[in-house]
Amino acid sequence: MNHPAETAKKPPLLRRIALNPLVWAAACTLAALPGYLTDGGFFSYLMSIIAGALCGMWFVSLTVRMPHPTGAIVHLLAAVALVPALYASIEVVPQLLTPGAPRAIYTGVLFALPPAAGWVWITLLNRVINLLPGKPRVRAPLAWENDGDAVVVRFRAIPMRMRELTLWMVATIVATGAIVTTALIMFSTIVERLGPRMLILALGALFGLPAYLIVTALLRRRSVDAAVRVSRDRMWITAGETTHALRLNQIERLRWGMSSDYARLEVTAPGIDLALLVGIAKQADGLASELPPLPGRTLRLAETEGLEKTTSRRGLVTLSRG
Structure with a gap:
């Protein structure tokens, strides 16, 4: 049974629906x-490509939210299962359908x-690349360091909210889908010669993987040096050249995500509305893009200042006023 405070902090239903891929x-x-029931066409092809990519994005996000290594294992199993599934969908299922609306x-x-398969495979490739020789297999987690009468954690982060990251992903899917659809129509003769299995590989190699790598590189170029310093009742948050100083009793809401691509810091206070994405930023060599847990003393003091603590299933700690 959900705690009443946790239920109250959930985003409105309409917002959760609107953000669901x-x-x-x-x-x-x-x-x-409607297009497929007539003669197909550019718009229908584009909508199908976008729908598939969104489904792949939803699945990958689901595996990222799972505990390690469960998420990676599920991701791998799905990537393997997609091979016979795609073969059956191309070679077997069409023969079972009658002409007309079903087909x-x-x-x-x-x-x-x-x-959908391309998104699953490309993101799996990114996970595999991080395990290649020459890179630390086990990255050291970020940790709090003593700094006088306070503790500090330093990291790299991208000043961006999760909804802006989602918009980046959707915009990439739409743009890539439009390019792919145009290419399929313009080079229809070559497409017919490739066959469905080679076509899937070609689309992933020529469009999907480059789009993923380009967008990831563009986002990481926005990374800045950041730090969070916490003393008994104060917090200093640095992002680039700007430092925000506030008391714990000034905080209206603080979100602290520790692991996976969802690792992030969000803080709202009078005159401050800051969001830093840590999970997708590139850290210094040997360091993981994961925030350490908030100090226990800070959590206890925050509760005495009237902040209620809730923790989501994916480890996102939220401190907010009731």
Whole structure:
């Protein structure tokens, strides 16, 4: 049973729906259906590609939120299972469908499968790259260091909120989908010669992987040096050249995500509305992009200052006023 305070802190239902990739994938699928029931066309192909990529993004985000190493194992198993699933969807299932509406609708599903599989494979590749020789297999976690009468943790972060990161992903999917759809139409003769299996590999190699690497590089270029210093009843947050100083009793809401791509710091106080993404920023060699837990003394003092603590299933600690 959920704690009343935790339930109250959940985002509004409409906001949770609006930020769910599966909802937008369903909307894109519905928008594409009329075209497939007639003669297909650019818009329907684009909607299917976007829907598939959104489904892949949802699944990968799900594995990231899982505890380590469960998430990585689920990600790997799904990537392997997609190979026979794609083969069956291309070579077996179409033969079982009668011409007309069923086969036309299934065509839309086929256009969605490659980008979904591509997102799963590309992000898995990124996980594998981090395990290659020459890179530390076990990265040391960020840790608090003594700093006089306070403790401090230093890290690299991207000044950005999660919703802005989501918009980056969606914009990338839309742009890449439009390019892929245009290429499929312009080079239809070559596409027919490639065959479906080679086509999936070609789309991933020529469009999916470069888009993922480019966007990741662009986001990481925005990384800044950051630090959080905590004393008995004060907190200093530095991002780039700017330092915000505040008392614990001034904090209206503090979010502290420790692990995975969701590691981040968000703080709201009078005159301060700051968000720092740590999970996707590149740290110094040998350091993991994970924040250490908030000091126990800080949590106890925050509670005495009227801040309620809630912890989500993915380890996001929220301190907020009731």
